[in-house]
Amino acid sequence: MWFLTSHVLVFAAGCLLGGILAWQWRSARAWRSELVYKREWSDKIHATEAYTSKRLLAAREEAAATLEAHKEKVRGLTAEIHALEGQLPQGRRQARRNGARSTAMPVVLPTRSAPPRATRPRSERTTRNGNGSSPHRDDLRRIKGIGPVFERQLHELGYRRFLDIAMWGSDDLAKVTRKLDVRGDRIGRENWIAQAKELAGLTSLR
Numbered sequence: 001m002w003f004l005t006s007h008v009l010v011f012a013a014g015c016l017l018g019g020i021l022a023w024q025w026r027s028a029r030a031w032r033s034e035l036v037y038k039r040e041w042s043d044k045i046h047a048t049e050a051y052t053s054k055r056l057l058a059a060r061e062e063a064a065a066t067l068e069a070h071k072e073k074v075r076g077l078t079a080e081i082h083a084l085e086g087q088l089p090q091g092r093r094q095a096r097r098n099g100a101r102s103t104a105m106p107v108v109l110p111t112r113s114a115p116p117r118a119t120r121p122r123s124e125r126t127t128r129n130g131n132g133s134s135p136h137r138d139d140l141r142r143i144k145g146i147g148p149v150f151e152r153q154l155h156e157l158g159y160r161r162f163l164d165i166a167m168w169g170s171d172d173l174a175k176v177t178r179k180l181d182v183r184g185d186r187i188g189r190e191n192w193i194a195q196a197k198e199l200a201g202l203t204s205l206r
Contacts (some may be wrong), residue, residue, distance in 0.1 A: 025069045142199060145190035153180055165196035 035052045048095075048185070140151045157179055159165055177187060 136160060138199070140165070143190075143192055143195045145186070145192060151182060162196040162200035163202075165192060166200050166202055169191055 018103070082090075082096075137155075140146050140147065140154055143165070146154070154160075154165075154176070157176065159176075173187060173193075
């Protein structure tokens with residue numbers, strides 16, 4: 001009986017000791033993994049800090065260089081302003097001298113008198129947009145159906161007088177219809193040719 005009891009106690013002690021050793025081994029392994037993890041993150045943090053510090057230093061240097069360039073430009077502009085201020089009294093004196101010269105009476109040289117230009121009587125003068133007609137252009141707007149736009153286009157085509165329209169033939173009529181882009185037989189319906197003949201004094205409008 002004593003022999004069996006001693007074996008049971010030995011077995012229990014061995015199990016307890018094995019459990020303790022296993023727990024210590026797992027703890028050591030977990031501590032080692034945690035240590036490696038902390039070391040990796042520490043390295044990453046140090047690398048990030050180094051990169052950030054480097055970028056910050058470069059940004060500071062660039063800002064300092066830009067500031068120095070602006071300061072140099074300001075110094076140049078200040079020197080230019082001082083130079084212009086130094087020239088200001090001389091410019092004022094020059095302006096006063098020029099003003100004194102301009103107040104002097106100009107010398108008028110004798111010139112030959114030009115012969116008077118012959119002027120035409122008012123009755124012979126032509127108006128550009130009036131209702132009256134000139135020897136070279138009639139007021140085509142007196143023809144019903146012709147407005148300012150059609151009149152300008154007819155002038156561009158070379159028709160400036162009532163007589164020009166009154167002498168239209170079939171070719172002229174087709175040309176004008178195409179150029180003015182009128183629809184159908186508008187020119188015939190509105191009797192442009194008959195009105196032109198009447199206004200030109202060739203015949204009376206029936």
